[in-house]
Amino acid sequence: MPAVNKICCIGAGYVGGPTCAVIALKCPHIQVTIVDINQARIDAWNSKDYKLPIYEPGLEDVVREARGRNLFFSTDVDKGIQEADLIFVSVNTPTKKSGIGAGFAADLNYVELATRRIAAVSNSSKIVVEKSTVPCRTAESMRTILEANSPANCRFDILSNPEFLAEGTAVNDLFAPDRVLVGSLETPEGKVACDALTEIYANWVPRERILTPSVFLPVNALSAICEATGANIDEVAYAVGKDSRVGPSFLRASVGFGGSCFQKDILNLVYLSDSLHLPEVANYWRQNIAVLGFAFKADTGDTRESAAISLVRDFQAENANVNIYDPQVVHEQIWSDLSEACPTIPLTTLQKRVKIFSSALEACKNAEAVVIATEWKEFRDIDWNVVYLNMRKPAFVFDGRILLDADKLRNIGFKVTVIGRGEKL
Numbered sequence: 001m002p003a004v005n006k007i008c009c010i011g012a013g014y015v016g017g018p019t020c021a022v023i024a025l026k027c028p029h030i031q032v033t034i035v036d037i038n039q040a041r042i043d044a045w046n047s048k049d050y051k052l053p054i055y056e057p058g059l060e061d062v063v064r065e066a067r068g069r070n071l072f073f074s075t076d077v078d079k080g081i082q083e084a085d086l087i088f089v090s091v092n093t094p095t096k097k098s099g100i101g102a103g104f105a106a107d108l109n110y111v112e113l114a115t116r117r118i119a120a121v122s123n124s125s126k127i128v129v130e131k132s133t134v135p136c137r138t139a140e141s142m143r144t145i146l147e148a149n150s151p152a153n154c155r156f157d158i159l160s161n162p163e164f165l166a167e168g169t170a171v172n173d174l175f176a177p178d179r180v181l182v183g184s185l186e187t188p189e190g191k192v193a194c195d196a197l198t199e200i201y202a203n204w205v206p207r208e209r210i211l212t213p214s215v216f217l218p219v220n221a222l223s224a225i226c227e228a229t230g231a232n233i234d235e236v237a238y239a240v241g242k243d244s245r246v247g248p249s250f251l252r253a254s255v256g257f258g259g260s261c262f263q264k265d266i267l268n269l270v271y272l273s274d275s276l277h278l279p280e281v282a283n284y285w286r287q288n289i290a291v292l293g294f295a296f297k298a299d300t301g302d303t304r305e306s307a308a309i310s311l312v313r314d315f316q317a318e319n320a321n322v323n324i325y326d327p328q329v330v331h332e333q334i335w336s337d338l339s340e341a342c343p344t345i346p347l348t349t350l351q352k353r354v355k356i357f358s359s360a361l362e363a364c365k366n367a368e369a370v371v372i373a374t375e376w377k378e379f380r381d382i383d384w385n386v387v388y389l390n391m392r393k394p395a396f397v398f399d400g401r402i403l404l405d406a407d408k409l410r411n412i413g414f415k416v417t418v419i420g421r422g423e424k425l
């Protein structure tokens, strides 16, 4: 297998976008094209003023440096596939909504469709790298599809290279990963393909951190354990003693886990709803409640499986008025999430009861209660004296992220509940 000169990444999302932008930055000799069927997403990646479709600290700098040099974004999936020596498959694997495994198993339709496309349009041999979080044996299924559908002169070597980045710290995680896993078949061709991908990462990752288990199983098992148990993949990595990021930062995350790879922080939600049903609170929050934060965690605009969605849905069931503010999540995303979560409420009705604001202070104005749903640092620095003055009294604060200085707020006059600390009001 000759050295890799051209890479194509199928899927310009939270994983494919940052991962391949960083590869382009660190490997100026390789042409990287990230393709996606979502025109709006590609347009945003290509936007002149760098209004990228996802927010990650440091990402804009990476894209500014590499875009147009050796980093390209396109909706021409077929051309991207045809030109590439190596293809990352980084498409979404959402939780199945129906059928066997609904509610917990990964929907592999997108992986399958992308793989079929590779088989259909390829006119030269490729290394195909599975990057989506997929269960064990997906690589084998991909190989079966490729072998059954591809022209005779094309050979496909399949690697498994699960992504460990965490949203919010994706660029740092990619710049200095604790480890990169590359799984391959134990055949000579498998080894050659594995070496080709290892060489790419070795442009900036110390070689001792690039682990190349000789069978697919250990690599896939990590992802599969994550899928099966809802565990944070980093916890799994911690268990095998490879991850220095976990330790203190894991503890700091506290009740804050959520997001597409993790089980929702149900406990937090249940506790919060429970607290809100305290009779003396209920009278107030029914009227107007401010939800600060809509992303599933700080420093990202990603809302998938965010606790805020379930919260606002529950508030809607109680006919509450809700004011939302999030520093990064775009308004269209909030409406789309809420429409999906509240299918029986027409959007026009929803938009009468829910308002989205462009600052925390505005969102809190005239509210009876404020809920911290995402641990954005800026919420700590709000002028809480002003918030208090503008709220109806008694002014309740429910801190779902153990973010605020509860004593300070109590001194101002707030009734504070810190979720997860067992303290009330």
Ligand SMILES: NC(=O)c1ccc[n+]([C@@H]2O[C@H](COP(=O)([O-])OP(=O)(O)OC[C@H]3O[C@@H](n4cnc5c(N)ncnc54)[C@H](O)[C@@H]3O)[C@@H](O)[C@H]2O)c1
Residues within 6 Å of the ligand: 010, 011, 012, 013, 014, 015, 016, 035, 036, 037, 038, 041, 077, 090, 091, 092, 093, 110, 113, 114, 117, 131, 132, 133, 134, 163, 164, 165, 166, 167, 260, 261
């Ligand atoms: N987000 C995370 O923190 C994270 C971390 C580790 C692993 N993962 C895994 O990585 C994978 C990708 O996750 P994501 O967050 O980037 O998803 P995403 O939804 O943000 O992006 C996936 C993209 O793939 C595109 N796509 C789907 N089918 C396509 C096709 N046939 N051709 C071209 N484009 C296609 C979609 O339009 C979408 O833009 C998932 O399996 C996820 O579980 C995610």
